[in-house]
Amino acid sequence: MRKHLLALGATLALAPCLLAQKIGVINSMTGPEAPIGENITNGIKLAEEDLLKKGIHLQLVWEDDTGKPQISMSAMEKLATRDNVVGVVGPYTSACSNAVAKLAEKYKVSLLIPSAAKEEITRQGLQHVFRMNAPADKYASSLIDAALSLGKAKTIAFIYENTDFGTSTSKTAKDYVATKGIQVVADVSYPKGSADYRSTLAQIKSKNPDLVFMVSYVADAILLMRQSREMGLQPQAFLGAGAGFTTTEFAKERAISECVISCTQWTDDVNWPGAKDFGKRYKTKFGKEPTYHAACAYASMIIMAETANNAGGDRVKTRDGLKAGKWNGIMGEVKFTDYDGFTNQNNHQMLVQQILNGNYETVLPKQFASKTAVYPFPKWK
Amino acid sequence: MAVLLQSLISGILIGGVYALIGIGLTLIFGVMRIINFAHGDILMVGMYLTYIIFTWLHIDPFVSVLITFPLMFLFGGVLQKVFINRVLNALAQNQILLTIGLGLIMSNTVMLIFTSDYKILTTSYSSASIQVGGGVSVSTPLLISFLITAAITAALYWFLLKTDTGQAIRATAQDRDAAQLMGINVKRMSIIAFGLGAALAGTAGALISPTYYIFPQVGGIFTLKAFVITVLGGMGSVVGATLGGVLIGITESMSAVYISSGWKDVVVFVLFLLVLLFKPSGLMGKSRT
Numbered sequence: 001m002r003k004h005l006l007a008l009g010a011t012l013a014l015a016p017c018l019l020a021q022k023i024g025v026i027n028s029m030t031g032p033e034a035p036i037g038e039n040i041t042n043g044i045k046l047a048e049e050d051l052l053k054k055g056i057h058l059q060l061v062w063e064d065d066t067g068k069p070q071i072s073m074s075a076m077e078k079l080a081t082r083d084n085v086v087g088v089v090g091p092y093t094s095a096c097s098n099a100v101a102k103l104a105e106k107y108k109v110s111l112l113i114p115s116a117a118k119e120e121i122t123r124q125g126l127q128h129v130f131r132m133n134a135p136a137d138k139y140a141s142s143l144i145d146a147a148l149s150l151g152k153a154k155t156i157a158f159i160y161e162n163t164d165f166g167t168s169t170s171k172t173a174k175d176y177v178a179t180k181g182i183q184v185v186a187d188v189s190y191p192k193g194s195a196d197y198r199s200t201l202a203q204i205k206s207k208n209p210d211l212v213f214m215v216s217y218v219a220d221a222i223l224l225m226r227q228s229r230e231m232g233l234q235p236q237a238f239l240g241a242g243a244g245f246t247t248t249e250f251a252k253e254r255a256i257s258e259c260v261i262s263c264t265q266w267t268d269d270v271n272w273p274g275a276k277d278f279g280k281r282y283k284t285k286f287g288k289e290p291t292y293h294a295a296c297a298y299a300s301m302i303i304m305a306e307t308a309n310n311a312g313g314d315r316v317k318t319r320d321g322l323k324a325g326k327w328n329g330i331m332g333e334v335k336f337t338d339y340d341g342f343t344n345q346n347n348h349q350m351l352v353q354q355i356l357n358g359n360y361e362t363v364l365p366k367q368f369a370s371k372t373a374v375y376p377f378p379k380w381k
Numbered sequence: 382m383a384v385l386l387q388s389l390i391s392g393i394l395i396g397g398v399y400a401l402i403g404i405g406l407t408l409i410f411g412v413m414r415i416i417n418f419a420h421g422d423i424l425m426v427g428m429y430l431t432y433i434i435f436t437w438l439h440i441d442p443f444v445s446v447l448i449t450f451p452l453m454f455l456f457g458g459v460l461q462k463v464f465i466n467r468v469l470n471a472l473a474q475n476q477i478l479l480t481i482g483l484g485l486i487m488s489n490t491v492m493l494i495f496t497s498d499y500k501i502l503t504t505s506y507s508s509a510s511i512q513v514g515g516g517v518s519v520s521t522p523l524l525i526s527f528l529i530t531a532a533i534t535a536a537l538y539w540f541l542l543k544t545d546t547g548q549a550i551r552a553t554a555q556d557r558d559a560a561q562l563m564g565i566n567v568k569r570m571s572i573i574a575f576g577l578g579a580a581l582a583g584t585a586g587a588l589i590s591p592t593y594y595i596f597p598q599v600g601g602i603f604t605l606k607a608f609v610i611t612v613l614g615g616m617g618s619v620v621g622a623t624l625g626g627v628l629i630g631i632t633e634s635m636s637a638v639y640i641s642s643g644w645k646d647v648v649v650f651v652l653f654l655l656v657l658l659f660k661p662s663g664l665m666g667k668s669r670t
Contacts, residue, residue, distance in 0.1 A: 162643045190642040195593045196395050198520065199388035199638045205516075206384050219499035219594040226508035226592075230520045231387075249501075256508050 020059040021308045023301070024079035024109075026090035026100065031066035036293055037092050040114060042286050043297030044089065046278070051302065056309045065091050072096035073103055080107035086308040086318050087112065089300050092293070094118035101129045110319045112304050114296040115265065122345040130322050130336045132300045133265045133292075134348040140173035142263050142350040143213070143239045146364045148180060150375040151236050153210035157186035159200065159224065160215035169215045169241050185209050192217075197224055201231045210236045216244040225256040229380050236376035237261055246353075246360070248289070254358045259374050263352045265331075266292035267362050269370045270351055272332040299331040332368075383516040388634040390519055396630020397527040398585055402603055403610030403622035404534065405581030411554035411617035412574035413469060415476050419460075419484035420582055421604030427453055427583025428595045429491055435502055435590075442502060442591045443525055449587045450580045457579025461572045469571070484600060492597040500595040507591055526588035533584060534623060537577075541619065550574055554617060582607075609653050615666020624664055628652075 025044055028037035048058050061083045063075035072091045079085045080103070087110040091097050097116035104111035105126045112130045113121065119135040134142075147153050156177055160166035166189065174184060185207040188200050201224075204212065212235045214224055221244025228238070238260045244250060245262040268279025268290060278298065282290040304318075307325060311317030323344065327334040336344040352364035354373055363373035402424060409417045417423075427449055434445040464483060468476050509521040541547040552560040553570040561567045585603075593599075610629055614621025629649055636648035656664065 188642055190637075191646065194642065194645075195589065196391060196634065196637075197642070198391040199384075199634045200642045202384050202387040202391075203638050219501060219596075222501055223592075223594065227520070229508040230510040231518055232510070232512075232516075253501075253503060 020057040021305055021313055022059045022061065022083065022085045023304055023308060024061045024063065024076075024083060024085040024088040024090075025301075026063045026065050026072055026075045026079070026088060026096070028067040028092045028096070029062070029064040031068070033067035033093055036291070037067075039291045039294040040090070040092055040297040042282065043114075043290070043294035044301045046282060046285065046294075047298045047301035047305070051305050056305050058305055061085055063090075065096050067093055067096065069095045069099035072100050076100045076103045076107075076109075076111075080104075080109045085109065086311070086313050086315060087304045087322075089114060089297065089304050092116065094121065097121050101126055104128045108319070109315060110304070110322055112300045112322070114300040115293045119342075122342045125343050127343070128319055130344040130346070132296050132303075132331060132334065132346050132348070134350050135342070135345070136169060137172045137176075138348070138350050139241050139263055140169060140213075141176050142352055143241055143261065144173065144176055144180065144182075144211075146261060146263070146352040146373075147211050147237050147239060148182075149364065150373055151210075153182060153236055155183045155185045155207070155209045156211040156213055157188075157204045157207060157209035157235070158184065158213050159186075159188045159190065159197075159204065160213075161192045161217070161220060162189035163192060165242065166215045170213065173213055173241065182211075190220075192220065195223075197227050198231060201227055201233055205231055205233045211239060212237070213239045213241065214245070215242040216240075217242065219244070221245050221250055222253055222256070225253070225260065229256050232380060234377070234380065238377060251355050251358055251360060254355075257355050258358070259354060259356070259377055261352060261354050261363075261373070262360075263350050264292050264360075265348065265350065266295040267351055267353060267360060268295075270332075270362050270368045272330055272368070273328055275330045278330045295330055299327075299329050299334065302329060303327055303334065384638060386515065387517050388638045389631065390517065391523070392631035392634030393627055394520070394523040394527045394630070395634065396627035397530040398588055398626075399606060399610055399630050400623045400626025401530050401533065401581055401585040401588070402607045403614065403626045404537065404619055405578040405585070406607045407611040407614065407617055407619060407622040408550075408574055408581070409578040410611065411619075412550060413465065413571050415465060415469070416480070416608075417575075417578065418477060418480040418604060419487065419600075420578070420607050421600030421602065422484035422487040423453070423457065423579045423600075424582040424586040424589075424603050425491065425595075425597065425600040426456065426487055427586030428590045428599065429495065430583065431587040431590045432500055432502060432595055441504065442587055443529060446529060446584055446587050449583050453583030454576040454580040456576075456583070458572045458576035460579065461575035465575060466568060466571060484604070488597045488600055495597065497597055502590050502595070504591050520592070522591045526592075529588060530585075533581070537581075537619070546570075546573065609649065612663055613653055613656055615663030618663065618665040621663055621665030 027040050065072035065075055079088055089112050094116040097113045098121050101121055105128050110128050115133045117136040119137055122131045158170045160170040186204045240260050240262040246264055250257050307321040308318045311321050334346050336346055351362050353360045354363045356371055361371040363369050406420050430449050431442050431445055434440050435442055468479050506521045510518040512518050549565045550570050553567050557567055610625040611622050614625030632649050632652055633645045636645040
């Protein structure tokens with residue numbers, strides 16, 4: 001057995017000189033976005049290992065954009081002209097991805113964006129830009145669809161921070177509920193960092209909404225839920241869109257986070273092929289839970305590398321391969337299609353999760369669920 | 382009606398803590414004529430102190446006030462002795478620069494040690510409340526902190542009015558030179574006043590921490606608030622700061638309900654401007670000639 005491995009190792013070691021596919025990676029490895037960028041780096045490293053096992057050799061060219069669009073753009077110029085890569089995976093943030101997308105089109109290099117949310121990126125008819133994750137509008141619609149499939153909600157209250165992120169997410173949600181015939185009874189924005197949301201929540205409580213839709217970051221999410229409990233705000237469901245409701249810190253606050261519904265691109269308990277295994281291996285290798293960014297980056301690198309390999313390193317064939325291909329892996333079925341004004345957008349299935357016993361459990365859609373949803377929201381104790 | 386009552390109660394309870402922050406600032410100003418721009422950062426230090434005591438020693442934030450108060454008093458006293466005393470007779474802009482600088486050092490040191498991540502204290506009563514009937518509920522942690530605030534304020538009034546040291550502090554505040562001529566050690570009074578101011582800010586930080594979140598830059602929000610409160614109440618007036626704090630609490634809470642929570646700061650500042658327009662020395666302030 002060992003001899004076989006050695007022989008295999010020897011062939012593998014010799015091969016890359018000839019066949020290695022040169023692929024660029026742009027990621028936020030330092031700077032304020034680095035904590036999330038790290039997940040993307042790890043996901044890609046794991047993909048590199050797995051590809052090697054399949055006999056696909058990669059020569060990755062790593063570029064750090066420090067979270068700044070202008071640096072991201074110069075990285076893309078360098079990758080496209082000097083390094084002559086077949087394709088590029090990245091960048092992380094929406095701002096960087098949007099800036100780089102136009103350059104990818106200019107140099108005719110395929111760009112596969114793993115996890116940037118801004119809708120506009122794949123709405124510009126760019127032929128060389130592909131996106132793995134579901135764009136921002138899906139967050140709102142999948143949460144509201146989930147609530148409607150669980151019960152008969154007639155009214156909804158919105159509470160969100162008055163930043164670009166909060167207002168745009170809740171605006172998409174408001175447009176969506178209008179098409180579903182749900183009445184908006186309260187629509188409140190708050191300045192980030194207020195100590196006291198009690199009066200706002202009292203106002204919402206007096207309207208007695210069926211659903212409460214919140215968009216907040218971590219600290220505000222915890223405060224909002226604490227004060228909702230204090231005030232005895234009792235809707236049929238709390239829907240948490242945005243970063244604050246999908247963190248382990250939030251889930252740990254069991255007295256207030258239990259049964260809150262949120263949504264995500266990926267979980268490690270979903271039954272997509274290889275997802276559970278990916279979660280396990282990631283934890284052993286890096287010592288922490290993978291986020292959806294890691295999974296998106298992993299799947300993106302696998303797809304980009306396989307396509308580039310099949311195309312023999314040709315840029316045009318790689319692009320056509322990405323456009324025509326169909327994959328099934330840890331992100332479920334992946335296909336880059338044109339729909340609703342999007343171009344080369346993977347119509348990714350968002351997963352709706354609920355915090356049950358302090359853990360995030362996938363509850364919808366049914367075929368991917370690990371637990372049954374608790375609905376309506378239990379009475380505060 | 383329930384909504385009105387609810388927001389009134391929340392406003393008064395929050396206002397109590399605001400008052401504590403304001404009293405600290407006004408005390409320092411009264412005695413030394415120095416505007417302490419590091420006040421919010423001192424409050425932030427109090428918050429982190431509470432956080433450390435809670436996570437390492439597992440002492441309840443409200444109980445830990447007993448530790449925080451004296452520690453912050455010492456901290457304030459040292460700040461006064463080492464830094465502030467040296468600029469007492471300097472130009473106003475130099476004093477401002479000094480306190481701003483001290484604040485920056487505090488927040489950046491804390492950021493180096495604890496990173497800029499938000500910290501949240503979770504106690505058994507963090508989201509508990511008491512139902513008072515009519516659909517109105519009172520937040521337990523806020524109620525406790527209000528009661529502690531009230532007790533501290535009462536003790537402070539007694540200290541300033543009845544004790545010798547308190548009277549000496551007030552004398553220094555009224556006229557520094559005359560007080561010195563009467564044999565009062567004004568430098569010592571300054572140290573006590575700054576220590577007390579810092580202790581009050583630190584205590585306010587401790588009292589807020591179970592219901593708020595903690596991060597190194599939190600001070601800025603409270604420095605601004607402390608200013609509005611003290612100027613509204615009249616610079617140097619302890620009664621004014623108490624009144625100003627409660628007034629700001631109620632205004633914020635009411636405007637969040639009846640106008641919009643995004644506009645509550647605007648309402649507070651409009652009110653502030655109106656008071657200054659009609660009563661330039663503040664609600665309780667006596668203009669000095």
